[in-house]
Amino acid sequence: MKIKTNFLLIGLTAMLLTACSTSVERLDVAEQVDLSGAWNDTDSQLVAQEMIEDSLSRAWISNFHKEQGKSPAVIVGKVRNLSHEHINTNTFVADMERELINSGDVQFVASSGTREEIRAEREDQDLNASEATRKEMGQEYGADFMMQGQINTIIDVDGKTQVRFYQVNLEMVSLKDNRKVWVGQKKIKKLIKNSKLTY
Template identity: 45%
Template sequence: MTFIRFILTTVIAAFLFWGCGPSQSVQRVDPASQSDLSGNWNDTDARMVAEDMTSDILSAAWLQNEESPVLIVGDIRNNTTEHIRTDIFIKEIERAIVNSQKVEIVADPDQRAQIRAERDDQQQHASYESAASLAQELGADYMLIGGIEANVDKNLDGTRAAKFYTVNLELINVESNRKAWIGNKKIKKMIERNKVKW
């Protein structure tokens, strides 16, 4: 009898525990809306960087004397302590540049590996007429490289902090190593919390 009472008590307690758990609600919002939950890098920061960098790179002097230059995206390094997906804003930059039709962009190294594997496979398995030709890749004239840096300055009790990000992108001539364009975007956030760990 005691054992059965113990089992019943345990089951009832488990149901009460699960029933009193945290509730959750989900709401769809406009992807362009600003949301700063932690003060860390987020989608709004990525969008701001993409918009400013794209506008700058397409209106800068380097492009005035070029006719359909070919660009490849190299390493964009995250030099912060945060987990930042640089590919999110880089893909936005690529999209805007390709759609401008002022600059051509070729596949990055990871994409090229997949495409080359497909091209090699076609040499063996596709008809002669439909197989993609070898050694016909478009060479890049410029490579886009850069990085993200961050700095946090906080007060002594840890309740206020200023977080500063700077994103630097550089366009380098592949043949001459000449830097044709340098873009910079700065973002600064003020964060206030009751108790905080940085």
């Protein structure tokens, strides 16, 4: 009887451990997965791609080519998160930077944080590097335009059903005279039905 009871206890313990275990499945990074309805990697990539494509197809870039005879230099500034949820805007900015650089239509200037680190390195070189390999101060390439914007949301909830509306506004501004040369907008609407809905 004792042996039977022990086997039963071992079996129950194994079942409990199996039920509480964590399951991990590796996914293709290109696969679209939306678990909670919140802003995710798919939203970030799709919005960045569509908005950069739109911005590069507008008149401001061809006008600059005609006037200056070269590609404009662009920098991505801040994208403010004005939504109700935590959104890592750094990944969204990185997605936009990748799309801009890989387009080949613009020259791209490093962000302010990156520039500070590089300037510190140049200062160090000024004191410690040989004359032949030292990089001089004052040779930076200035940006012609800055892209900046914001992410907004509107939430509509009824019981266990929720509609999340995202609106991303971006604009391209001339650093020379503060003219807005392009304004873009992308909207995303998601219907979420969940027995444990939170917002």
